Amino acid sequence: MKVRLAGIVNESVSDGPGLRIAVFFQGCAHHCPGCHNPQTWDFDGGEEYEVEDLLCRLIDTPLIRGVTLSGGDPFYQPEAALAVARAFHERGKDVWAYTGYVWEVLIQNQNSAVQELIRQCNVIVDGPFLQAQAVPGLRYCGSTNQRLIAVSESLENGKVQEWVSAFSAIS
Ligand code: SF4
Numbered sequence: 001m002k003v004r005l006a007g008i009v010n011e012s013v014s015d016g017p018g019l020r021i022a023v024f025f026q027g028c029a030h031h032c033p034g035c036h037n038p039q040t041w042d043f044d045g046g047e048e049y050e051v052e053d054l055l056c057r058l059i060d061t062p063l064i065r066g067v068t069l070s071g072g073d074p075f076y077q078p079e080a081a082l083a084v085a086r087a088f089h090e091r092g093k094d095v096w097a098y099t100g101y102v103w104e105v106l107i108q109n110q111n112s113a114v115q116e117l118i119r120q121c122n123v124i125v126d127g128p129f130l131q132a133q134a135v136p137g138l139r140y141c142g143s144t145n146q147r148l149i150a151v152s153e154s155l156e157n158g159k160v161q162e163w164v165s166a167f168s169a170i171s
Helices: 051-057 078-090 112-120 151-157 163-170
Strands: 001-010 020-025 045-050 066-070 094-098 123-126 145-149
Touching: 001 051, 001 078, 020 078, 045 051, 045 163, 051 078, 051 094, 078 094, 078 112, 112 151, 145 163
Parallel strands: 020 066, 066 094, 094 123
Antiparallel strands: 001 020, 001 045, 123 145
8 A cells, every 4th residue: 555645753742742753644635725734735746655664664662652644634545544543553652633624524424444544543633724713832733723632532422522621531
């Protein structure tokens, strides 16, 4: 299986809590005005990897808390993103994902890899970047419409539960 990536950051402190590996998937059709990463929009851009090779390149250490799937939008390549998410969960690490889809739309997606990817995530940061709601210094997101969603709690309760209120339960 192949995957197109915009880049990898092996030690990130800005893409979720703790020291994380951030994987930036190539391709995004949301085209949010003011997007900080427009170079990730082109689905033919970036660099192509075999997923097996990618997993070998992600340098996991005991200090790494988890992996963050970002982009672009990892939900456009759900099979590859799922492989990364599973690999990290098997090592006891947590998984965050960023998507331009809002949660209510994402969970209706009928693609089985999308559904499994959702379940493999601890936290999903949802929704497009909206310039009108942009606030500098927001925690782990760019505009106030974006939510840090605690996935398992939200699926169990049938409504969005934000990670801030779930912090003590999953950290
Ligand atoms: S979803 Fe993210 S990467 Fe895609 S256009 Fe919006 S801000 Fe940019």
